[in-house]
Amino acid sequence: MPLTKLRILTHRMTRAERRFSLRTLVTLSSLPLFGVVAAFGLAPDTNTLDITPQTVTEAMVLPALTAANDSASTYERESLVQAGDTLATALARLKIDDLVIQRLLTTDVVRKMAASVSAGKRIQATTTADGQLQTIRFERGDAPALTVRLQDGRYVAEDSSDVLETRIVMRSGRILSSLYGATDSAGIPDKIANQMAETFSTALDFRDDLRRGDTFSAIYTVNYRNGEPIAAGQLLAAEFVNAGKAHRAVLFRDASGVEGYYTPEGESLKKGFLRSPLEFSRVTSSFTNSRKHPIYGFHRAHTGVDFGAPTGARVKATGDATVAFAGRRGGYGNLLVLRHSNGFETYYAHLSAFATGVRAGRSVNQGQVVAYVGSTGASTGPHLHYEVRIAGRPQNPMAIKLPGSPPLAIAQRARFLLQTASWSDKLVLLRGTNLAALD
Numbered sequence: 001m002p003l004t005k006l007r008i009l010t011h012r013m014t015r016a017e018r019r020f021s022l023r024t025l026v027t028l029s030s031l032p033l034f035g036v037v038a039a040f041g042l043a044p045d046t047n048t049l050d051i052t053p054q055t056v057t058e059a060m061v062l063p064a065l066t067a068a069n070d071s072a073s074t075y076e077r078e079s080l081v082q083a084g085d086t087l088a089t090a091l092a093r094l095k096i097d098d099l100v101i102q103r104l105l106t107t108d109v110v111r112k113m114a115a116s117v118s119a120g121k122r123i124q125a126t127t128t129a130d131g132q133l134q135t136i137r138f139e140r141g142d143a144p145a146l147t148v149r150l151q152d153g154r155y156v157a158e159d160s161s162d163v164l165e166t167r168i169v170m171r172s173g174r175i176l177s178s179l180y181g182a183t184d185s186a187g188i189p190d191k192i193a194n195q196m197a198e199t200f201s202t203a204l205d206f207r208d209d210l211r212r213g214d215t216f217s218a219i220y221t222v223n224y225r226n227g228e229p230i231a232a233g234q235l236l237a238a239e240f241v242n243a244g245k246a247h248r249a250v251l252f253r254d255a256s257g258v259e260g261y262y263t264p265e266g267e268s269l270k271k272g273f274l275r276s277p278l279e280f281s282r283v284t285s286s287f288t289n290s291r292k293h294p295i296y297g298f299h300r301a302h303t304g305v306d307f308g309a310p311t312g313a314r315v316k317a318t319g320d321a322t323v324a325f326a327g328r329r330g331g332y333g334n335l336l337v338l339r340h341s342n343g344f345e346t347y348y349a350h351l352s353a354f355a356t357g358v359r360a361g362r363s364v365n366q367g368q369v370v371a372y373v374g375s376t377g378a379s380t381g382p383h384l385h386y387e388v389r390i391a392g393r394p395q396n397p398m399a400i401k402l403p404g405s406p407p408l409a410i411a412q413r414a415r416f417l418l419q420t421a422s423w424s425d426k427l428v429l430l431r432g433t434n435l436a437a438l439d
């Protein structure tokens with residue numbers, strides 16, 4: 001597979017620091033694998049979100065891409081160790097944040113090296129435009145240069161002879177039985193499949209809504225060392241066509257570095273609410289306006305949904321909330337009521353116990369374990385009775401449109417389109433390719 005390395009062109013040079021703007025040559029190749037459309041190589045440190053190949057067709061070399069603006073660049077700063085320097089003072093001259101320096105100095109390999117730091121040796125740091133340290137390279141007298149890289153929030157040393165790359169991979173598939181069965185067949189790593197399931201979980205329930213013949217495409221990064229894949233990276237864009245309806249998501253990083261998934265139109269996919277308060281469960285009794293009550297024997301509405309789950313199963317808050325009630329209430333048994341914004345309330349009933357610290361007036365976060373499944377009150381066996389009420393009226397939790405996060409501010413639109421338009425285009429292209437390959 002053809003891969004290219006970054007070319008670094010001098011952008012501006014001052015005595016104290018040198019800054020480089022990155023220019024990337026991207027090549028593209030078709031892979032002879034089922035469902036695989038294309039993969040192309042990107043050099044390490046490349047800010048993949050900001051790279052926009054202009055066209056994707058069959059195997060071809062794309063023209064060199066220039067960074068769109070300053071914010072799309074990474075920078076290299078360099079300093080020489082002076083006589084009398086400690087590693088910390090040398091790092092401080094690179095304008096690296098004190099906290100980051102402290103973290104670096106507590107990593108084993110840097111601490112070992114700090115003892116033998118000598119004047120005249122070069123230290124090079126790569127930062128994002130907003131000054132976040134990505135990699136740092138220390139010249140050493142007695143060994144090859146040491147490079148320390150920020151990886152998943154930790155600083156990790158790498159052998160400087162290693163070639164690290166981030167490649168962008170695009171894959172598509174079709175559901176035959178399950179999401180994970182299909183992503184496996186398409187060669188999509190589980191981590192990416194999870195990100196995809198999570199991203200679309202506000203729109204789709206992957207346990208119940210999947211249809212045979214549903215299709216999906218994913219564009220994501222994979223980290224390579226010396227040409228071998230070492231770790232799945234991040235989902236950049238995805239499409240899921242469920243029962244003929246297309247759902248799309250693109251990753252967007254705002255000016256302050258906060259990342260989130262949005263529709264190509266800029267609507268946030270971040271969950272205002274989880275669809276279910278349990279991790280593994282099935283609906284044993286649905287929301288109805290009238291049913292025969294298993295204990296009372298007469299017909300009356302079932303104002304919530306019952307999830308079958310064993311006693312002690314963890315119950316999660318489906319949204320950020322304040323605890324309105326936690327105690328015993330009639331047929332509900334042990335009941336937890338959470339008050340959310342927009343007039344939403346959620347009820348969790350028949351609980352065996354509440355989580356520590358969950359009592360009226362306390363705040364809880366979405367996904368936080370707030371209670372445990374039980375069979376208290378009017379209940380025939382362990383299960384969770386879950387209700388969603390809007391302005392006091394019970395609604396079908398599985399059918400209502402749950403509130404999401406607010407859409408992008410107008411001021412962010414230009415940045416959003418710049419980052420995501422090409423991914424949206426590629427999703428459409430991938431879909432066509434996938435269907436053509438399979439039908």
Ligand SMILES: [Zn+2]
Pocket residue numbers: 285302304305306384385386
């Ligand atoms: Zn119930």
